[in-house]
Amino acid sequence: MKLFWTIxxxxxxxxxxxxxWVRADADAAQADxxxxxxxxxxxxxxxWYSYSYLAYPYYRYxxxxxxxxxxxPFGDRFMEESRLASFxxxxxGYELEPTN
Numbered sequence: 035m036k037l038f039w040t041i042x043x044x045x046x047x048x049x050x051x052x053x054x055w056v057r058a059d060a061d062a063a064q065a066d067x068x069x070x071x072x073x074x075x076x077x078x079x080x081x082w083y084s085y086s087y088l089a090y091p092y093y094r095y096x097x098x099x100x101x102x103x104x105x106x107p108f109g110d111r112f113m114e115e116s117r118l119a120s121f122x123x124x125x126x127g128y129e130l131e132p133t134n
Contacts (some may be wrong), residue, residue, distance in 0.1 A: 053127040072122035073115075080115045083101065 055065050 052133045053130045054133050055123050056131050057126070057128045060128070068126055068128065069119075069123060072119045072126070075122060076115045076118035079118055082113050 055069055058064065096128070
């Protein structure tokens with residue numbers, strides 16, 4: 035039982051590690067500007083198809099027009115925006131690394 039709590043404590047401590055986007059040839063100002071650009075583009079993309087998603091649900095639902103929005107893993111706008119922003123940063127050559 036003691037081992038379980040030790041492992042749980044280590045995992046919780048590791049989950050709280052702050053991370054940042056880094057690239058070898060970019061300074062902190064460039065990384066911040068790229069991050070803001072990717073967040074803006076992700077927000078615009080999600081906003082664009084979320085309106086069509088609400089207007090034409092049978093085009094967006096992967097399981098048909100009568101499936102529940104709660105069963106769709108891409109139905110949450112905030113998760114989709116985060117996924118797109120992360121994809122954008124990785125496409126620009128950045129990687130998430132823990133801060134020291």
